[in-house]
Amino acid sequence: MARLTINGKTIDVDADGGTPLLWVIREQAGLTGTKYGCGVAQCGACTVHIDGAAMRSCSVTLDSITPEQKIVTIEGLSNDSSHPVQKAWLALDVPQCGYCQSGMIMAAAALLQQKPKPTDEDISTEITNICRCGTYNRVRAAIKQASIG
Amino acid sequence: MTIALDMSRRSFLGRSAAVAGGLTLGFHIPGLAGDKGAALAAETTPEVNAWVVIRPDETVVIRVARSEMGQGTLTGLAQLVAEELGCDWKNVTTEYPTPGQNVARKRVWQNFSTGGSRGIRESNDYVRRGGAAARMMLLQAAANEWKVPVGELSAKLGVITHAASGRSTTYGKVAAAAAQLPAPADVPLKDPKDWTIAGKPLPRLDTADKLNGKQVYGLDLKMPGMLNAAIKDAPVFGATIKSFDATKIEGMKGVRKVVPVGNSAVAVVADTWWQAKTALDALPIVYDTTPNDKVSSETIAAMLKEGLTAKEAYEGNKAGDVTAALGSAAKKVEAVYSFPFQNHATMEPMNATALYTAERCDVWCPTQNGEAAFAALVEASGLPADKCDVHKINLGGGFGRRGMTDYVRQVVAIAKTMPGTPIKLIWSREEDMTHGRYHPITHAKLTGALDAEGNLTGLHMRISGQSILSSVNPQALQGGKDPATFQGLNPGGAEGAFSYAIPNLLIDHAMRNTHVPPGFWRGVNLNQNAIYVECFMDELALAAGKDPLAFRQKLLAKSPKNLAVLNAVAEKIGWNSPAPEGVHRGIAQIMGFGSYVAAAAEVSVDAKGTLKILRIVAATDPGHAVNPQQIAAQVEGSFAYGLSACLYGECTVKDGRIEQENFDTYQIMKADEMPKVEALLMPSGGFWGGVGEPTIAVAAPAVLNAIFKATGKRVRNLPLKNEDLRRA
Numbered sequence: 010m011a012r013l014t015i016n017g018k019t020i021d022v023d024a025d026g027g028t029p030l031l032w033v034i035r036e037q038a039g040l041t042g043t044k045y046g047c048g049v050a051q052c053g054a055c056t057v058h059i060d061g062a063a064m065r066s067c068s069v070t071l072d073s074i075t076p077e078q079k080i081v082t083i084e085g086l087s088n089d090s091s092h093p094v095q096k097a098w099l100a101l102d103v104p105q106c107g108y109c110q111s112g113m114i115m116a117a118a119a120l121l122q123q124k125p126k127p128t129d130e131d132i133s134t135e136i137t138n139i140c141r142c143g144t145y146n147r148v149r150a151a152i153k154q155a156s157i158g
Numbered sequence: 159m160t161i162a163l164d165m166s167r168r169s170f171l172g173r174s175a176a177v178a179g180g181l182t183l184g185f186h187i188p189g190l191a192g193d194k195g196a197a198l199a200a201e202t203t204p205e206v207n208a209w210v211v212i213r214p215d216e217t218v219v220i221r222v223a224r225s226e227m228g229q230g231t232l233t234g235l236a237q238l239v240a241e242e243l244g245c246d247w248k249n250v251t252t253e254y255p256t257p258g259q260n261v262a263r264k265r266v267w268q269n270f271s272t273g274g275s276r277g278i279r280e281s282n283d284y285v286r287r288g289g290a291a292a293r294m295m296l297l298q299a300a301a302n303e304w305k306v307p308v309g310e311l312s313a314k315l316g317v318i319t320h321a322a323s324g325r326s327t328t329y330g331k332v333a334a335a336a337a338q339l340p341a342p343a344d345v346p347l348k349d350p351k352d353w354t355i356a357g358k359p360l361p362r363l364d365t366a367d368k369l370n371g372k373q374v375y376g377l378d379l380k381m382p383g384m385l386n387a388a389i390k391d392a393p394v395f396g397a398t399i400k401s402f403d404a405t406k407i408e409g410m411k412g413v414r415k416v417v418p419v420g421n422s423a424v425a426v427v428a429d430t431w432w433q434a435k436t437a438l439d440a441l442p443i444v445y446d447t448t449p450n451d452k453v454s455s456e457t458i459a460a461m462l463k464e465g466l467t468a469k470e471a472y473e474g475n476k477a478g479d480v481t482a483a484l485g486s487a488a489k490k491v492e493a494v495y496s497f498p499f500q501n502h503a504t505m506e507p508m509n510a511t512a513l514y515t516a517e518r519c520d521v522w523c524p525t526q527n528g529e530a531a532f533a534a535l536v537e538a539s540g541l542p543a544d545k546c547d548v549h550k551i552n553l554g555g556g557f558g559r560r561g562m563t564d565y566v567r568q569v570v571a572i573a574k575t576m577p578g579t580p581i582k583l584i585w586s587r588e589e590d591m592t593h594g595r596y597h598p599i600t601h602a603k604l605t606g607a608l609d610a611e612g613n614l615t616g617l618h619m620r621i622s623g624q625s626i627l628s629s630v631n632p633q634a635l636q637g638g639k640d641p642a643t644f645q646g647l648n649p650g651g652a653e654g655a656f657s658y659a660i661p662n663l664l665i666d667h668a669m670r671n672t673h674v675p676p677g678f679w680r681g682v683n684l685n686q687n688a689i690y691v692e693c694f695m696d697e698l699a700l701a702a703g704k705d706p707l708a709f710r711q712k713l714l715a716k717s718p719k720n721l722a723v724l725n726a727v728a729e730k731i732g733w734n735s736p737a738p739e740g741v742h743r744g745i746a747q748i749m750g751f752g753s754y755v756a757a758a759a760e761v762s763v764d765a766k767g768t769l770k771i772l773r774i775v776a777a778t779d780p781g782h783a784v785n786p787q788q789i790a791a792q793v794e795g796s797f798a799y800g801l802s803a804c805l806y807g808e809c810t811v812k813d814g815r816i817e818q819e820n821f822d823t824y825q826i827m828k829a830d831e832m833p834k835v836e837a838l839l840m841p842s843g844g845f846w847g848g849v850g851e852p853t854i855a856v857a858a859p860a861v862l863n864a865i866f867k868a869t870g871k872r873v874r875n876l877p878l879k880n881e882d883l884r885r886a
Contacts, residue, residue, distance in 0.1 A: 029432065036431065036432060041378035042370065042371015042372070044377070044554070045377065045507070045584075046506075046507075048586065052826075083371035087370075090366065090369050095369045098365075099366065102361050104228075104362075104365055105228030106504075106552075106553060106554050107364075108555060109505045109554075110368050136828075136829045137830075138828070140798070141503060141555050141557065143795030144798075145794075145832035146794050146832060146834070147791070149832075
């Protein structure tokens, strides 16, 4: 049994220590907003925050997480979609199919936490998530919009 | 317009209620898009007709038969219905009818298939008539109540007014009475110039839940008692399983069952998917040998090369005498191009959930083709059609892959071995990458004849390679010929005509199929056909000593729509003025999916051969534009898809199997490489073209033509990652 803190709640999970955090979040915690895309930290669909940093949860194992570490998933980013990134995303109608967007939004929120006024180069360097629908330009515009408030 | 009879409505509800009641789903209603309460409320509210339900609280539920996979069809089709209905857009929500209901109601919603950029262009007429018929019935119901002639009533934003008496009512109040009325026989439509909802850049209806994790994709379904399955199909297409040793994994944590699926695949069912996948990875499987084991990219290339000069080929477009024209040419230009296999790589891997009992079988899945999924389910379950149904779940991307039904057959086969237990089958990314229905592989040899003045007098384009229809839909072949191969190269027609006026022309196809299964891949055959033709046009212009734009303009003199989009991108990018230092331009145009498109690109290539795609201008004439901001999104997305293919897209074959297993070897373009895209929307009216795919086709040739300007290198084999772009 392992203990985790997800979105401010403590949960005990029964899974092998080698289980990727992604699948613990999805199958044990029941939070399906975090997506499976590749399992090898390439696509970013599984991005969550661990102590404020964007992490690809498919490549973080359960036994590497301590109960004190604060995990935030898309469901915990805000209670009511009021995070500036979510508001900018809505205003610019960013998502298409939407599948990668939880990860995009979590990556964008972490970027803005670290760099409140990111440059184009910052966005290019930090937002390395894959979107097959091709929302990249609206993602970029929405990050900038969120950065000015 | 067929009006719903009470009986069919009852069967519609009875079926949904039976499924929902028997299961108590973890999520809202199976197969329901949009508003979560829609179906429940609809159960107490009779539909006005098949397309429209209006609840007493004025909520307008619009039924959409096509699948939403990101392209915005849910919003666009709802706009068309709402436009004719005359309701308040703020009250609109949507739901999917099921394929089973469609069959039971004599296909009242017509085609569910969502591909070929056909959603709006093919169904605009009947969905608009659905909305218009509903409006007429609502007005009639009010007229009956007030005992006044219907002609004296008007409706706006869901409010019906009788000006003469000052009375008014609402759609919600008369909907139940309207539902009892016969459908009108004559249903006129608005002139698009009078549109107030359609044609407007409205926000999508389905964005909010995509921002907070609430949107449910097939992968996210939860049901009480549900188990999870992982599957591994033979890595070599066409191979079968000789043996597997289930005893090696049966004791592993969570494992419930090891199930052979058909003669080539094996699935592991476990409590969680991660347990199922972990066990499957540890399962020893032995495959029979097959002749396909010896196939490689090299053997396929050799077969396609032979086709370039083979005697026999299917003619797709012929005019004049190309042999004579080439024989008498002042100058002959020849080039050979190639385009590789590519995987769709939807972000959400293939998946489906099934519940099989002795009485019935239901499947919940993301699908682009609900009725094909339904047919696959009926066949695989062995149950009568009226005991089966498919409930469409939101798609995490489609791009053509989810028009196939392989994963539906698999999940039903697994669920049949565990009656009463819902089974969710998820493919790993590796399974998805190596068991695709790939973009067809082709080579093309183009030979052009120029006269002494540099006029193009003849063109022979020989395509050698795969036919999609031979694999996917052999009944659609025409005397062996695959007409879809000639997308954008046809002698005429509304779908994709070859628009250059060349007096002597032959475009033919030496069909060379491989054991790697092809499929419809966003943009389909227009993708490589546009690269072949549009890059070769630049080669011809160069040989003729002419500007690529002027060379095209002359050949398109009698194709005003092609010319309009071509000229628009040329003007916007500043074709006739010098590019900034180090910046180089390329241009391309084509007609496909019923629309006219053109693109101009600006690129730079530094001394190390590093390419930067700086700017894209893309013009689209789709005839009518239903939601301009979503069309802009589709155009941007098309460039992401088309340029990703151009830069990186390639699946190679070794020992009969696809080599690329994940995004580390099948690279996808990301935000850092995505150029600025300026989308010019130029709807000229009078026809309906698609927008989800056509601009993909001009993405690569515009960039490749610009790369030639920058480097002097003519890239003829994609993807670009294999090329050294340092100046020659």
